[in-house]
Amino acid sequence: MKYNSVFDIIGPVMVGPSSSHTAGALRIAKVARGLFGKNVCWAKIYLYGSFAQTYKGHGTDLALVGGLLGFETDDLRVAKALELAKQNGMNVAFFEDTAATDHPNTVRLLIGDEASSIEVTGISIGGGKVQITELNGFALRLSGNHPAILVMHTDRAGAIASVTKILAKHQLNIGHMEVNRKDVGQDALMVIEVDQNIADVILKELEEADHIRNVTKIDS
Structure with missing residues (x-):
């Protein structure tokens, strides 16, 4: 991963504590929401590697749900994302998956409503930057740069x-x-x-x- 400036290392303006585990996770989920194209009614979130081990302590769960709600990385509502999702009728389930992945900060999201669903896999590569590696079975190659x-x-x-x-x-x-x-x-x-x-x-x-x-x- 190539960093162009100190701001790439520090990461974006965000609700903390971690650019990779919080800001990056939120951005992956927000991209998934954008690809779905409408409000998310339910989500099954599979966490791998470091995400699976530390997601509660680092607020990764809050960030992912915040992204599915359409929040930005600096939105203070991220801290209450789980509560707000419940209020909005979004059913969310987290799964700690032990399968091997190419990157430790990997998440797979199955999201949908009563009519349709999509599956998105993404990785948080540091500094708030992300890569989407798979969409509905399509393998993607995004540099993240x-x-x-x-x-x-x-x-x-x-x-x-x-x-x-x-x-x-x-x-x-x-x-x-x-x-x-x-x-x-x-x-x-x-x-x-x-x-x-x-x-x-x-x-x-x-x-x-x-x-x-x-x-x-x-x-x-």
Whole structure:
């Protein structure tokens, strides 16, 4: 992991105590919420490695639920996230999984409502930075060093072009891009790393592009 400044090491403005166990965990869950695209009614959260061993002491459980509620890393409501989730009717269960993982700060989230669900795996790599490594069976490769856009779409001709055209219009340079699909004409996923954070107005424009189902972002 390459750090560009002392702020990468210190981490983001946040509710503590740990940039990796708190801020990073919250960001993973918030990305999962963004990918789901609506309020989360239930969550099954599987913790691995260091996350599983220290999640209560480091507030990882609060951070993950805070992320599912849509909170930012510096939102004081994170400290009451479990209570607020219950008030909002969100059922949350935590599981300490002993399976071996490539990174000690790994979490797998199964989230959904009465109609649909998704599965997201992410790792907190330090300084509040995160990587999403899997989405609904799609293996992802995100460096964690750059802002990224995750685009769920239908595998149709023109879907990729509609996204890249919008990015070019807003002068967003693509540093890395990959596309995975379940099968011809089925669910597909674009993973795009860019050189600057994506404004919400651009995100909205991407969501309205042809064949696009859902768009979320990971800021640097």
